[in-house]
Every structure is written in structure tokens, then in C-alpha cells.
Amino acid sequence: MAHLRSRRRLGLAVPLVLSLAASLGPLPTAVSAAPLAEPAAPAAQAPTLAYVVNTRTDRRTVESVRKAIAEAGGTVVVTHGRIGVIVVHSANPGFAEAMRAVRGVESAGATRTAPLTPAGSTDEGPVQVLTKQQAAKTAGAAKAGGEPLEADQWNLRAIGADRAAGIDPGSARVTVAVIDNGVDDTHPDLAPNFSAAQSANCAGGKADTRAGAWRPYSPAIGHGTHVAGEIAAPRNGVGIAGVAPGVKVSAINVSDPVNGLYYPESVVCAFMFAADHGVEITNNSYYVDPWLYNCVDEPDQRAIVDAVDRAQSYAQRKGTLHVASSGNSNHDLDSDALVDASSPDDSTPVERTVDPHECLDVPTQLPGVVTVGATGVRNVKSYYSSYGYGVVDVAAPGGDRLYQIPDTPSRNGRILSTLPDGKYGYLQGTSMAAPHAAGVAALLKSRYPHATPARLRALLKAQADNPGCPESYDPNGDGTQDAVCEGGERRNGFYGAGIVDALDAVD
Incomplete structure (x- = not known):
């Protein structure tokens, strides 16, 4: 089941990943002067896993590594030569170790802990769908010039x-790509603003741009459609x-069609596709499976x-800004240690204690995101x-159904947005934030069309309004300090530079 932000929580090639090297230290470059030995034939029952093999980016190295992949019992799925990332399938249990010994390979590893399985379908669980009666009540409170359901959009x-x-x-001229589990572009509150030319299905690592390939696998999968409506549902007299x-x-x-998880090779494909198709901003309301935190001391x-x-x-570098959710675990990502009891989420989780400075929530903790x-x-x-x-x-508003109840027709503290099949419903999470x-970043990019991602990040922080740290944080009123906010009114751990402000972004 997909680990979306609204559900449970939510040597390196130069200069490709110098940003990571600065904080994590250089990745070791494995060197082997001897040619690879012929691999033993894998056992008949050995599962086929997916791998990423990361190399230097010069053409000669990439081609040499591709040959070594075949010798080690791997099949290349796709080669992203410009960044030196090769996606591979292999049933050789020693494949990753063998590739780490190949000249020019800077890192290599399995992207999952469970075998590849035939295609199927999945859903992400129940969503609170807006009923006709609720919609009528909300529409009755609509203001002149507003959208029919806007009275419930406290956000x-x-x-x-x-x-x-x-x-x-x-x-x-500004496009926000929703990297997620699909968007129903036939929804009447999304169709007018949808860009099919910048859409694809990247599940498995290769971009499929056939018409409709980007849609959810079933109408029950609503997360991506909900996110899309929050960003850019038009003011067209329909819905929100x-x-x-x-x-x-x-x-x-x-989203993997079998289990709904977001594997690394799929996300790599998505970022590459967005960059090469002129997307200005990506929204990332997920973490890369199967690890909630990826520890860099594990190969x-x-x-x-x-x-x-x-x-x-x-x-x-191509001009795309990435925006990502922080997670729904109420974790302090600046602490010395966190307990991760959910990873790996594609097989059997094993509880572990991790250092969030060395074990990263990907992509949200990557440099520049x-x-x-x-x-x-x-x-x-x-x-x-x-x-x-x-x-x-x-x-930003992500909703709070328990302790922050709005004075709206529904009195629903979650976020109302679009769902597949022309429906609307409520979700909450950093997925919605x-x-x-x-x-707001898209509004800023519209106003400052030549702003680089770095400039856009700075503008996004500059227009934010910071309430400062609360004296105490006890959302349920039981006298327990549930989280500690560090910092002041200019910058703190709860709100960063502050809560985004769309009006300040355009005024």
C-alpha cells in the first residue's frame, strides 16, 4: 500500500551530487583491476529484484558498466546517461556486490526487498468523500463570485x-507536475488546466506517455487527484x-501497479521526465519506498x-523547483535519533534507531528540495x-481533523479537494501542505518567470508569515508536550521561515 504523506505520516560524479557529498561525505569509488569472473547461474528460485547502478557520466564508463551488468546477470531496463544512473533487473543475489567492484561504479544497490511481481491493481484505502447532502449544504453558503464548494475551503x-x-x-505558462499515484485529468475541475504533454507514467523506471497512462489505476486511488486540485483547480464555477x-x-x-509503492527507479524517471519536458515545479507528497529513512552507511x-x-x-539545473512534504510521523528531523518501525515497507519491517542527519527521508531531505x-x-x-x-x-495548510476545527459548513478540519470520477473529498497530511x-511557488514563478529554483526558494521563504514557536505544544490539551519547537520568529523547527502567503506572493 502506498506510503503517501496523507496516510501514515505521509566517488560521486562531479558535479552531479556534490550537494550530497558536502553533507554526507564522498561516496566510495570501488576499483577493480581484474575483469569480472563469470557469475554462477542463479538458483531457479532466486527472486528478480530491481537495482540502481550509479556510475561516472562519461560515455565510455557508462558503456563499460553496461557490459559488466550483463556479465553479472543483469538486464538493463533504462539508462539515464546524463546522470549516470542505470536501472537493472537481476535474479543474481550477488549482483549489487559484484557491481560495486566494477571500475567506474560509484554506488549500486537493490531498490526493493521483495521480488518483482506481475502487474495488478491497488488502492490507498478509504477517503472521506463529500456526499450530495454535504455538498448542497456547502453550496448554500457560497459567496457571490466564489466557487460552489469554496465555503469549506478554509485553507x-x-x-x-x-x-x-x-x-x-x-x-x-507555469506547470506544476504532480509526482504521485496518478491524476484523473477528466475531472471537470481539473481538465481545463491539465497539461497532457507534460504527463507520463514512470512506474518501473521508463516513461510511458500514451494517452491516459498517467491516470490512477482505479477510481479508488485519489491521492494524486486530490493534490492536483489543491494546486490548480480553476475558478470555473465548478466545485472548488x-x-x-x-x-x-x-x-x-x-505508483507501482501491484502494491502502490513509490520505488526509487520510478521517482528517478519522474524527475528526469519533468526536467526534460519543461516543468517549472514538482510536487512530491510521498517518500521513496521501501525505506522511510535511507541510511548512507548501508550500501x-x-x-x-x-x-x-x-x-x-x-x-x-534545468530550472525545476521541487516541493516535498515533511512527513506525518511527528518526528523531529533535527534530532539525534529516531525510531523507524515501518521499514522496509515492501516486506517485513524491522524496528531500527536512525540518525536523521545520516538517514534521509527522500526526496524531502535532499539538497535544494x-x-x-x-x-x-x-x-x-x-x-x-x-x-x-x-x-x-x-x-502550509495540511489540515487537522482533531484539534483545529474550522467554522465552515462542514466543520471539517481536513482539506477539501478533487477526487476521481468527478467527486470531491477530504484528506489531511503534509501531503496536502x-x-x-x-x-504559491507557481504564483511566484508566474510573477518572476526568470527566477531560478534557488531564487524561487528564497522568494517562497521571504513571503511566508511566521507565527513563531508556541510557548508550549499540547494539541490535545492533556498536559503533555508532544513536540518541542526550536528557533524564533524568523526561523524555527515548526514552520521554517513561516506559513506560505499567496496574497503576499502576488501583491
Whole structure:
């Protein structure tokens, strides 16, 4: 089952990943002067796993490594030569170890702990769907000039997005790609702003651009469609409105069709596709499976970090800003140790204690990625939102169904947005916070079309409003300090630079 941010939580080639090397130290370059020995034939019952092999980027090295892959019993799925990432399938249990000994290979590892399986279908569990009766009640409270269901969108008013739309709804020349489990582009509240030319299905590591390939595998899978509506549902007299109702959204489906997980090779494909198709901003409301935190002292996990970072860094260099959710575990990502009891999530989880400075939540903790925490209607950190001084960049409405109840027709503290088959419904999570920040980033990109990703990050932080750390954080009122906020009004662990402000972004 997909680990989306709204559910449970939510030598290196130069200069490709120098950003990582600065914080993690250089990845070791394995060198072997001797040729590879012929691999033993894998046992008949050996499972086929997927791998990433990360190499130097010169053509001669890439081709040499491809030959070594075949000799080690691997089959190349796709080669991203510009970043030196090769996606491989192999049933040789010693494949990764063998590849780490190949000249020019800088890291290599399995991207999953369970074997590849035939295609199937999955869903992400129940979503609170808006009933006809609830919709009628909300529509009865609609204001002149507003969208029919906007009375329930406390989140738009919290960041001034309702007023910002009257000044600048955003430019159709700006596209936000929703890297997720698919978007139903036939939804009447998404179709007008959808960019099919910038959409694909990247599950498995290769981009499929056939018409509709980017859609969810079933109508029950609503996460990506919900995210897309939060970003750019148009003001067209139908349903809801997005934060940036004038920009475009596209969909890059990275969800495995069998278990719904987001494997590294799929995410690498998504970042490369977005970069090569002119996407200005990506929204990433997930973590890369199967590890909640990828520890760089473990070879397989180190290879995952390396591969995804190469891809997202490539996209940044091409002008794409990445916005990602911080997670729904209420973890302090700046602490010395965290307990991860959910990894690996594609087989049998084993509880482990990790250092979040060395074991990274990917992609949100990669260099240059905007990390977004969640707030509720009272502009206070949502009870589930992960946080951390120097980790969270900004905060945005993600909803809080328990402790921050809005004065709206539904009195629902979660976020109302689009769902497949023309429906609407409520979700909460840092999954919902990230698209609010991505929407504001799209407004800023519309206003400053030549802004680089670094400049856009700075602008996003500059327009944010910071409430500062609360004196105490006890969301349920039981006298327990559930999280500790470090920092001041300019920068702190709960809100980073502050809560995004759409009105300030356009005014």
C-alpha cells in the first residue's frame, strides 16, 4: 500500500551530487583491476529484484558498466546517461556486490526487498468523500463570485489564496507536475488546466506517455487527484478552487501497479521526465519506498539516495523547483535519533534507531528540495506533522481533523479537494501542505518567470508569515508536550521561515 504523506505520516560524479557529498561525505569509488569472473547461474528460485547502478557520466564508463551488468546477470531496463544512473533487473543475489567492484561504479544497490511481481491493481484505502447532502449544504453558503464548494475551503482563506486569485491567478505558462499515484485529468475541475504533454507514467523506471497512462489505476486511488486540485483547480464555477487557479498541472504516476509503492527507479524517471519536458515545479507528497529513512552507511540505501539525488539535482539545473512534504510521523528531523518501525515497507519491517542527519527521508531531505510542514485552521502545527530546525523550510495548510476545527459548513478540519470520477473529498497530511506551497511557488514563478529554483526558494521563504514557536505544544490539551519547537520568529523547527502567503506572493 502506498506510503503517501496523507496516510501514515505521509566517488560521486562531479558535479552531479556534490550537494550530497558536502553533507554526507564522498561516496566510495570501488576499483577493480581484474575483469569480472563469470557469475554462477542463479538458483531457479532466486527472486528478480530491481537495482540502481550509479556510475561516472562519461560515455565510455557508462558503456563499460553496461557490459559488466550483463556479465553479472543483469538486464538493463533504462539508462539515464546524463546522470549516470542505470536501472537493472537481476535474479543474481550477488549482483549489487559484484557491481560495486566494477571500475567506474560509484554506488549500486537493490531498490526493493521483495521480488518483482506481475502487474495488478491497488488502492490507498478509504477517503472521506463529500456526499450530495454535504455538498448542497456547502453550496448554500457560497459567496457571490466564489466557487460552489469554496465555503469549506478554509485553507484558501488561511493563506490569502482567495484574494490573491483576484490579483493574479497564475500563468498558464507555469506547470506544476504532480509526482504521485496518478491524476484523473477528466475531472471537470481539473481538465481545463491539465497539461497532457507534460504527463507520463514512470512506474518501473521508463516513461510511458500514451494517452491516459498517467491516470490512477482505479477510481479508488485519489491521492494524486486530490493534490492536483489543491494546486490548480480553476475558478470555473465548478466545485472548488486551487491555490493557483491559472497555472497548469501535469501528472507523473510513479505508483507501482501491484502494491502502490513509490520505488526509487520510478521517482528517478519522474524527475528526469519533468526536467526534460519543461516543468517549472514538482510536487512530491510521498517518500521513496521501501525505506522511510535511507541510511548512507548501508550500501543499498546509499545507492537509492545517490540515484534520486542525481535525478532531482539534474532537474534543478534545468530550472525545476521541487516541493516535498515533511512527513506525518511527528518526528523531529533535527534530532539525534529516531525510531523507524515501518521499514522496509515492501516486506517485513524491522524496528531500527536512525540518525536523521545520516538517514534521509527522500526526496524531502535532499539538497535544494523545499520541505513543507503542515498547519491547521489556527495556523498551528498539525498534530501529525514532522518538523525540525533547519529541515522544514516553510509550512502550509495540511489540515487537522482533531484539534483545529474550522467554522465552515462542514466543520471539517481536513482539506477539501478533487477526487476521481468527478467527486470531491477530504484528506489531511503534509501531503496536502506541500501542494499549497507548490501553488504559491507557481504564483511566484508566474510573477518572476526568470527566477531560478534557488531564487524561487528564497522568494517562497521571504513571503511566508511566521507565527513563531508556541510557548508550549499540547494539541490535545492533556498536559503533555508532544513536540518541542526550536528557533524564533524568523526561523524555527515548526514552520521554517513561516506559513506560505499567496496574497503576499502576488501583491
